[in-house]
Amino acid sequence: MSEKIKYSKTYEYIIIKDNTGIVGVTREAVEKLGDIYLIDLPKAETECKKGDAAGTIESVKSVSEIYSPVSGLIFEVNENLKEKPELITEDCLGEGWIFKIKIADLKELDQLMDYEEFIKFIN
Amino acid sequence: MLKTTLYEKHVELGAKMVDFGGWNMPLYYKDGIVKEHLETRKTAGLFDVSHMGRLIIKGNDAIPFLQKVLTNNAASLQVGESQYTLIQNESGGSIDDAYLYYFTEGEYILVVNASNREKDVEHFVKNSRSFKELEIIDKTFDIDMISLQGPLSKNILLDLISSGSLPEPLRNKLSVVYINDNKVLIGRTGYTGEPLCYELFFDKKYSPELWDKILSKGAHPIGLGARDTLRLEAGLPLYGHELNEDIHIFSSPLSKFAVSFSSLKGEFIGKEELSKQFEALKKVEKGDYSQENDLPKIIVPIEIIEKSVARRNDKIFKNNRLIGYVTSGTVVPYWEKEGEGISTRLTDNYKFRSICLGIVDAGIWEKDYVEVEVRDKKVKAIVMPYLLRSEAPPYSYAITSSEILIEKQKVEQGNIKDSLQILIKKALDNNLWRQKECINLIPSEMTPSKLVKALSISDPSGRYAEHKKVKAYSGLDVFYYQGVNFIAEVEELLKSEFMKYFSCKNVEVRDISGQMANSTVFGGLVDYLNMTDKRTESKKIEQVLNHHIIKGGHLSAQPMGALKDFISINKITERPAVIDFPACADNPYKTDVEKTKEVILRYKPTLIIFGKSMVLHKEPIKEIRDFLNDQKLDCLIMYDMAHVLGLVGQYFQEPFCEGADIVTGSTHKTFFGTQRGVIASDFIETDIRYKLWEAIENRVFPGSVSNHHLGTMLGLLAAAYEMNYFKNEYQKKVISNAKSFANALTNNGLKMGGDPSISYTETHQVILEVGFSKGIEIASTLEMNNILTNYQATSEEEGFTASGAIRMGVAEMTRFGMGEKDFEELSEYIAGIILKGKNLKKQITDFRKRFLDMKFCFDEDNALNVINNLFDK
Numbered sequence: 003m004s005e006k007i008k009y010s011k012t013y014e015y016i017i018i019k020d021n022t023g024i025v026g027v028t029r030e031a032v033e034k035l036g037d038i039y040l041i042d043l044p045k046a047e048t049e050c051k052k053g054d055a056a057g058t059i060e061s062v063k064s065v066s067e068i069y070s071p072v073s074g075l076i077f078e079v080n081e082n083l084k085e086k087p088e089l090i091t092e093d094c095l096g097e098g099w100i101f102k103i104k105i106a107d108l109k110e111l112d113q114l115m116d117y118e119e120f121i122k123f124i125n
Numbered sequence: 126m127l128k129t130t131l132y133e134k135h136v137e138l139g140a141k142m143v144d145f146g147g148w149n150m151p152l153y154y155k156d157g158i159v160k161e162h163l164e165t166r167k168t169a170g171l172f173d174v175s176h177m178g179r180l181i182i183k184g185n186d187a188i189p190f191l192q193k194v195l196t197n198n199a200a201s202l203q204v205g206e207s208q209y210t211l212i213q214n215e216s217g218g219s220i221d222d223a224y225l226y227y228f229t230e231g232e233y234i235l236v237v238n239a240s241n242r243e244k245d246v247e248h249f250v251k252n253s254r255s256f257k258e259l260e261i262i263d264k265t266f267d268i269d270m271i272s273l274q275g276p277l278s279k280n281i282l283l284d285l286i287s288s289g290s291l292p293e294p295l296r297n298k299l300s301v302v303y304i305n306d307n308k309v310l311i312g313r314t315g316y317t318g319e320p321l322c323y324e325l326f327f328d329k330k331y332s333p334e335l336w337d338k339i340l341s342k343g344a345h346p347i348g349l350g351a352r353d354t355l356r357l358e359a360g361l362p363l364y365g366h367e368l369n370e371d372i373h374i375f376s377s378p379l380s381k382f383a384v385s386f387s388s389l390k391g392e393f394i395g396k397e398e399l400s401k402q403f404e405a406l407k408k409v410e411k412g413d414y415s416q417e418n419d420l421p422k423i424i425v426p427i428e429i430i431e432k433s434v435a436r437r438n439d440k441i442f443k444n445n446r447l448i449g450y451v452t453s454g455t456v457v458p459y460w461e462k463e464g465e466g467i468s469t470r471l472t473d474n475y476k477f478r479s480i481c482l483g484i485v486d487a488g489i490w491e492k493d494y495v496e497v498e499v500r501d502k503k504v505k506a507i508v509m510p511y512l513l514r515s516e517a518p519p520y521s522y523a524i525t526s527s528e529i530l531i532e533k534q535k536v537e538q539g540n541i542k543d544s545l546q547i548l549i550k551k552a553l554d555n556n557l558w559r560q561k562e563c564i565n566l567i568p569s570e571m572t573p574s575k576l577v578k579a580l581s582i583s584d585p586s587g588r589y590a591e592h593k594k595v596k597a598y599s600g601l602d603v604f605y606y607q608g609v610n611f612i613a614e615v616e617e618l619l620k621s622e623f624m625k626y627f628s629c630k631n632v633e634v635r636d637i638s639g640q641m642a643n644s645t646v647f648g649g650l651v652d653y654l655n656m657t658d659k660r661t662e663s664k665k666i667e668q669v670l671n672h673h674i675i676k677g678g679h680l681s682a683q684p685m686g687a688l689k690d691f692i693s694i695n696k697i698t699e700r701p702a703v704i705d706f707p708a709c710a711d712n713p714y715k716t717d718v719e720k721t722k723e724v725i726l727r728y729k730p731t732l733i734i735f736g737k738s739m740v741l742h743k744e745p746i747k748e749i750r751d752f753l754n755d756q757k758l759d760c761l762i763m764y765d766m767a768h769v770l771g772l773v774g775q776y777f778q779e780p781f782c783e784g785a786d787i788v789t790g791s792t793h794k795t796f797f798g799t800q801r802g803v804i805a806s807d808f809i810e811t812d813i814r815y816k817l818w819e820a821i822e823n824r825v826f827p828g829s830v831s832n833h834h835l836g837t838m839l840g841l842l843a844a845a846y847e848m849n850y851f852k853n854e855y856q857k858k859v860i861s862n863a864k865s866f867a868n869a870l871t872n873n874g875l876k877m878g879g880d881p882s883i884s885y886t887e888t889h890q891v892i893l894e895v896g897f898s899k900g901i902e903i904a905s906t907l908e909m910n911n912i913l914t915n916y917q918a919t920s921e922e923e924g925f926t927a928s929g930a931i932r933m934g935v936a937e938m939t940r941f942g943m944g945e946k947d948f949e950e951l952s953e954y955i956a957g958i959i960l961k962g963k964n965l966k967k968q969i970t971d972f973r974k975r976f977l978d979m980k981f982c983f984d985e986d987n988a989l990n991v992i993n994n995l996f997d998k
Contacts, residue, residue, distance in 0.1 A: 037159040039456040039477050040432055042500075058500070060434040062158045062456050063350060 007095075008114035010071040011123065015095065021108060023072060026099045027059065027090065030124055035061040038090050041083040044068075044101055048076050052110050057100060059090070068100060072110045078102040129175040130269050130332040138346055145349055146240030148176035153348040159458045161351035162358075163475055165317055166460055166521060169275035170347035170355075171339050178242030179264045179326070180249075182233045186256035191233065193393045194252050195225065196374065198385035201698045202227040207297045207312050209383045211374055212237070212245055217398030218370040221245050222362065222383070226326075228299055228310050234326065236270070238364050252394070269329040271336065273344060274319040274355075276519040279897065281342040282311070282323060291323075294518075294675065294923040304338070307331045316352065318359025320518035320923055354457045357480065358513050358523065360426045366437065366452045367424050367482055375402040376422050376484060387699055409487045422449060422484050426509045428526045429479035429497060433504040440498040441483050441506075448489060451497065454481030459523035467901055467926070471520055478525060480512055492529065517926035519898050561977060562970045563911045564951065568768060568890045568934025569738070569794045572941075574847060574979055575988030577840040581799050583995055585612045586836025591826060612835050615842050622845035626852075627773060627788060629781050629807040631818050634841070635825045635833040639767050639791030642802030643681040645829045646763060646787055647691035649821030650732065656816065665693035666702075670721075670730040673705035676713065676920045677739030679767055704728050713920045714741045714879050714892065718748050725749070729758060735785070736765030739917055739932055741879045741886045743778050750784025761817075763787040769888055770803070771795025771848065771936065776856045777887065781807045786814065787821075795859065795889050795936045797981070798844035799837035851981040855939070859889045862935040865945035866952060867891040873956035878919065878930060889939075892917065893931040895959070900928030903959055907931070910958050911969040941976040 006018045013031035016023040032038070044056040050070045057068040057079075070076075079101045083089055090098035105111070115123060126149040135142065140151035151173070153161060164170055182191060191199035197210035207226040211219045221241040226234040237245045246263060253259050273281065282291060282302075289302030292313045299312045307327060315322030327335060340346060347355075353363070362368050362377045374380045374395075384399055405420035429435050435454035440447055456479050460471040481497070489495070491510040496503040507526050515521045559565065560572065573581075590609040592602040604613060616634060623632040636642040647666065655663045669692055672678030680686035684701035695702040707720035725733075735744040744764060753760050764780045766773065770790030773779060780788050788805045792798035804825075808815040826833070848855075864884035867877045870893060871885075878892035879885035885892075893914075895903050900916035907914050917932040918925045935948065943951070951972070957963040979985065 036153075036157050037456075037458075037477075039479070040434060060456065062354065062458075065434065065436065 008071065008111055008116065009120035010069065010114055012067075012069045013124075014069060014071050016071045016103075016111075016114065017095070017099075018105070018111060021105050023074075023103050023105050024099045025056075025068075025071060025101050025103060026094055027068065028120075029094055030120075031066075032091055032094050035059060035066060036063050037061055038087045041087045041090070041100070043079045043081075043083060044076050046076060046079050046101075050074065050076060050103075052113075059087075070103065071114055072103060072105050072107070074103040074106040076101050076103050127176070129173055130329045131173045131175065131271075131336055134333060134336055135173065135346070140346070140348060143349070145176065146238070148239055150176055151346070151348040153350045154346050156345070158348070158350035158354060161345060161347045162354045163458050163460065164345040165275045165319065165347055165351065165355055167276065167471060169273060169277040169281055169344040170317070170351070171336070171344040172272040172274070172347050172352055173336070174272050174324070175265075175269040175329070175332070176239040177265075177270060178235075178237040178239060178245065179268050179270060180235045180237065180246070181262040181264050182235060182260070183231055183262075184256075184260045185258040187231070187233060187259060189391070190253055190256045190259050191225070191235075192390040194249060195223070195235075196380075196384040196393075196395075196399065197225065198387045198390055198697075198699060199225060199233070200389045201385070201387070201700075202233075203698075204228070204230050205292070205299045207299055207314055209379065211368070211380065211383050212248065213374060213393075213395040213399065214370055215395050215398070216370075217373055217375075217395050217402055219364070219368045219372070219374055220248055220370065222364055222368055224312075224314060226299060226310075226312055226314075228301065228326075234264075234310075241364060267329060268326050269332045271325050271332075271339075272315055273323045273325065273339060274315045274317045274321070275344075276319075276321055277343060278319075278321045278323055279519070281339060281344055284342055285338055294921060296322075304335065307335070309335070316359075316361055317355040318361065318513045318515050318521050319355075320515040320521060320927075353453075354455060357453055357455065357482065358457050358459070359515075359521075360482065360512055362424070362482075363453060367484070372484065373402050373420055373422065374399060375406045375420055376424050378424060381406075385699060387696065389697060405487075414488055417487060420487055423487050423489070424452060424482055424484050425489060425491070426512045427451075427481050427483050427495065427497070427506050428509050428512065429481070429504055429506045430526060431504040431506075432479075433497075433499045433502070434479045435481040435483075435497045435499055435504075435506070439481075441485055442496045442498065442503060443486075443489065443493065448495065449483050449485030451481045451483050454479070454483075456480075459525075462522060468905070469517070469522065471522075478523075481506075516924065518923035519927050558911075559913075562973055563913055564969055564973055565937045566912060566914050566933040566935070568915065568932055568936070569791070570934075571771075571793055571795070571797065571937050572979070573793070573797060573799055573840065573844060574982035575985045576983060576991065577797065577799060577844045577847070579988045579991040579995070580843050581836045581840030583836065583839065583991070585615075585839060586834075588612065588835050589832055590616070590835055591831060591833075593826060594822070612839070615835075615839050619838065619842045619845060622842065622849055623803060623805060626845065626849055627781060627805045627807075628779065629788075629805050631806045631808060633804040633822055633825055634801070634838065635830050636802035636804065637830060637834045637837070638800065639765070639789060639802045640679075640681040640687055641829055642789040642804045643765055644687040644691075645824045646789055646804060646821055647688060648828055649817065649824040650761070651691050652824060653817040653820040656820065666691050666732050667693055668695075668702045668704070668728055668730045669732045669734060670704055670706065670725065670728070671734040672716075672737045675918065675922075676705065676708055677737040678705070679736065679738040679765060682734045682736070682765060704730065708920065712880050714739070716742070716745055718745045721745070721749065722752050725752065725758065725760075726756070730760055732761050732763060734763050734765060736763075736767055736789075738768060739892065739919075740768055740888050740890055741892060743887050746778065746780060746783035746785050761786050763789065766790040768794045768890070768934070771797065771852075772856050772859065772888065774852055774856050776853075776860050781805075787817075792841055792844070795934075796844070797847050797940075799840040801834070801837055801841055847982050850983075855981045858944070859936050859939045860887065862939050862943065862945060862948050863889050863891055866933075866935055866948040869949040869952035870955065873952050874960055875952075875956055889934045889936040891933050891935070892919075893933065893955075894919070895929060895931055897922065897929045898927040900930055901926070903931055907955070907958060910954075910964065910966045911973070912955065912958070938976065940979055940981055942978060942980050943976055947976070 040060040042058040055067040056070040135151040139155040212221040292298035292300040310326040401419040405416035439451040620632040671682040764785040793800040867885035904916040915932040916928040
């Protein structure tokens with residue numbers, strides 16, 4: 003299976019490769035948040051359900067929860083974000099990834115949107 | 126939702142619009158909150174605040190009504206002033222916070238929070254039933270309001286004004302201007318903590334045009350998001366967060382300035398509760414918690430030390446005990462600083478920090494460590510005395526926790542003998558530099574002659590000669606020490622020389638500085654006022670007329686200077702009873718005599734203090750003395766001659782001939798002496814006011830001095846001989862040099878303060894105007910070129926950090942032989958340095974070499990003999 007990107011209603015993205023996913027927040031989320039000051043990362047080696055809160059992002063305006071788009075095991079978190087939260091602002095899909103998750107049920111991915119649907123949704 | 130007149134503008138500018146208290150307002154524009162916050166602190170920010178309520182209150186019952194429903198003393202406002210105030214409830218909490226503006230006689234504008242406007246009006250209507258002649262008119266939808274804040278705001282407005290002038294550079298001052306043909310009311314008020322702050326009121330028709338004009342001059346539009354981060358950093362309360370109906374008003378640190386218990390307020394809503402809170406606050410600030418129940422909590426600024434963000438309602442702990450909660454919190458950006466002291470600058474780098482305001486137990490002090498619970502995790506934080514400081518205009522400076530926790534460095538133990546050798550070398554280097562390589566133009570300074578210096582270090586330096594008149598001995602002085610025959614004679618001779626110099630009968634020479642001489646006079650005056658009744662608290666001086674420090678007055682005549690302990694508090698304004706000389710509209714350096722007469726009639730001062738430290742003109746002593754006599758007003762005229770003491774005579778002023786009662790002065794500025802003070806009067810012994818003179822003498826000892834520095838007193842006698850011998854030549858030359866200098870500087874392209882038709886000056890001083898806040902930099906640059914001057918704030922500037930002028934005096938260099946041609950040459954050098962950035966240090970050093978021989982003194986070889994004699998084995 004090639005890489006695919008899916009989007010959630012709460013502005014997260016998941017880059018899917020085989021049965022793992024790389025999760026972060028979208029450029030649209032970054033625009034809404036404004037200048038990011040601090041990331042509270044989820045703990046590595048934790049199970050979560052789809053829709054669970056997995057970390058928070060603090061910006062000048064507010065605190066925003068990051069919601070996991072799928073159920074599974076978070077096996078790696080991006081420690082770089084502790085020192086450089088601005089990586090999310092600069093490169094949300096690349097260096098600004100937040101956590102990697104082993105997807106428990108691939109069928110959950112069907113409930114997520116592709117990019118066109120996502121753009122239509124937020125407007 | 127309601128919309129302001131500028132709604133379309135905000136949308137055009139790409140603002141994110143939100144509902145704020147029922148109004149559709151911009152939260153932020155394209156650049157975002159962080160950039161808007163930073164721009165306000167570095168350049169200028171423009172805020173649409175038309176959503177706030179504007180109520181007009183007028184009528185004969187306006188004052189009694191306002192005194193009842195607001196916490197501050199509305200009657201203390203003069204036209205052209207405003208005040209922060211609260212709308213209080215019966216239990217000592219607040220219904221709203223507000224600002225009261227007094228632009229026009231008989232009419233008050235009260236600005237209230239948007240979300241409380243209707244509630245406030247309802248409260249007012251309910252409480253106005255007993256006031257028959259009262260009108261409360263809601264003008265929120267007729268008058269618009271915008272706020273311009275930041276370092277460039279002043280210049281932006283100056284560029285736009287077509288007539289009228291900006292308010293005086295003091296917070297809460299107001300004025301009326303015209304921009305094209307549109308009337309704009311301006312107040313020096315704001316909600317950002319910026320020292321340069323303006324809030325503008327005008328007919329709403331003019332809104333869009335004025336908004337565009339101000340933006341076109343370089344201001345940035347700022348939304349409510351940054352408005353909140355700015356006010357939080359400034360420690361300012363937001364209604365609903367730090368203030369509400371339940372929170373005690375005195376919990377908020379600004380309430381001290383917003384609540385008055387003046388008798389002029391009579392009975393007002395919540396007076397009893399507020400009085401209890403205030404009593405409790407006074408105790409709490411001294412560590413006494415016995416009245417804690419009346420004020421259990423206070424609001425303090427807090428910086429979060431760990432990387433985390435505190436938000437509203439987060440709990441605050443100290444040593445695991447819950448002490449309060451966060452009222453407002455977020456992340457704010459701040460510009461980093463570089464440099465030290467006066468050369469502190471904002472850099473182009475910014476950082477973020479997490480700050481909050483918290484309502485905590487009243488016992489919590491600044492620098493206390495606390496913990497804030499952020500989403501189940503306790504993070505370390507510290508209570509700050511403040512987060513931002515605004516007393517160095519034109520910028521405000523963020524203060525971080527690392528700055529307030531700096532430990533004093535441990536003093537290093539060194540090798541004393543080595544330290545001494547280093548000191549000697551440095552002292553000699555400094556002396557060489559100042560005496561042989563620099564052009565010294567600091568107007569309050571003078572080099573004494575070598576003879577004066579030599580005599581100053583001889584015995585009696587190190588001795589005592591305290592003496593007091595004893596009436597039993599026919600009023601002659603009794604000395605408390607032995608070995609004083611010589612110095613007793615010196616003191617008498619010195620007094621004689623001053624009596625000749627001033628043409629007066631009484632002189633006191635024991636004070637060791639001009640400022641001390643002034644305190645002595647004030648103390649003597651208070652003693653004189655209370656001479657019959659010594660049993661009750663001394664009454665202080667009732668009403669003083671002086672020169673305000675921003676118009677060139679000296680510190681010693683200010684209520685925050687030497688006048689502090691001697692001036693009474695005016696019951697109406699609740700401030701020290703001091704009024705200041707009005708300046709001429711076309712020449713801020715000159716006193717407007719006609720306006721002064723009006724001020725005198727209105728306030729009936731009992732003491733007038735003439736004399737300035739930024740001085741270009743003679744003081745109008747005769748005109749005022751004649752006026753006081755005509756009006757039969759009993760008022761003491763004091764002339765603190767300070768700078769111009771050395772100019773007493775036909776070329777400047779003869780104070781006693783003109784009607785002064787008391788003269789004080791520094792003997793080391795234009796006068797040739799050592800650094801001391803002098804007091805003089807001309808009362809004859811049968812004059813009732815001679816008792817004032819006696820009170821002054823009594824204050825000197827044992828009040829002001831014990832040892833009166835006998836070495837410098839001996840030196841001063843030699844200087845007084847020099848002065849009396851050379852004064853005509855010297856004084857004439859000083860004044861003509863000053864005039865030539867000012868003219869030459871003008872011809873070289875520089876801008877001088879003062880009246881060109883009299884060559885700018887009547888004294889030894891010239892004032893060079895270099896532009897808002899450029900003074901410090903230019904004075905530094907001149908120093909690097911070996912020209913020593915003073916940076917000086919004019920009456921246009923907020924404070925010395927924003928100095929826009931350079932103050933120079935010609936007296937010292939005149940004494941070293943410079944003439945008019947030489948000052949012309951010097952002005953070319955100065956113009957080269959300031960206007961062309963030239964480095965002329967070498968030229969200046971060479972120039973000084975021509976002026977090393979002191980004039981207006983006796984043969985300097987005498988001095989060498991004295992020195993050799995003193996140190997001869």
